[in-house]
Amino acid sequence: MSKKLQGKRIAFLATDGFEQVELTKPWDAIQEAGAEVVLVSPKNGKIQGMNHDEKADQFEVDLNVEKASAENFDGLVLPGGVANPDSLRMCETSVSFIRDFFKQHKPVAAICHGPWTLIEAGVVEGRQVTSWPSLKTDLTNAGANWVDQECVCDEGLVTSRNPDDLPAFCEKAIEEFAEGKHAEQTA
Template sequence: MSKKTLSGKRIAFLATDGFEQVELTQPWQAIKEAGAEVVLVSPKKGEIQGMNHDEKADTFKVDKAVDSVSAEDFDGLVLPGGVANPDTLRMCEDSVSFVRDFFKQHKPVAAICHGPWTLIEADVVRGRRVTSWPSLKTDLKNAGADWVDEECVCDEGLVTSRNPDDLPAFCDKAIEEFAEGKHAEQTA
């Protein structure tokens, strides 16, 4: 785990029902232990349902509704995977705008597994080197991304990984990018 401190940083986790639980909880814990304030943002109020693959896991209390926050309120963004989660998020204009605004403000974003589906909808992967769950390969290429099959890829503040097995590398790189802060080349 990276030893860089995130003290004074505020990191948003954008998720809704159907997120892969470990892809939220492991980065959440690592980023919190690095000193950041972590905030669960969702288009849904109340609680959201985590998943362990195709089985229901725990529910999590939403801290802020996506329509009540701005990327300006945060220093970085994490997009957990799970199939239903990003599929729902990409159909929510407030969520898509929230994601796009991190890129407009040159702030680091970390997306794992199916999380990049939301990046495609936000139109922020064109010309970017990324990875994801293998079934997103064609979608990402069609959106203009350079898709590679690697554990963790970082392209100017955009951190992506393939699956829960990649979480240690994903968490370390996300913490490093959040500590570094804004990237001039991180644009929408």
């Protein structure tokens, strides 16, 4: 595989309850493409992954979101899981961290329930997105154009529906991270 992300630094924002495969598959693909990957969380220590409704592995947090700045990253990945984005959207520091990627026109990739946090950050209005189907109404009410597609990209915002979409999600996220800033992307 080419190292098209060599020299790039990509943040993964998660907390307890993330869908493990939605973190590990993109993590491995992005790292294999040459990027440095950093696990950012509002928690210190370890966070709990999930395989649907069963506990999976725990992962060591690299950087607390309180000390993180979007300026120090080239892109952001938001894994799903139900509890993870629900907790993140209640953490103003996490929401601000997400919003800053949009203010700086940097690519963001969110899968499954991950787009919930984008609603709280106020960055979906007028955008075409997809997600886990139960978020359709929330995203539509926030002004997004929700579509049922494997992977959607709108000015550097990559979204997918579920773990089955991970191959397309990873490929498109890497492409967007390699491109860098998107002048039309706004918060």
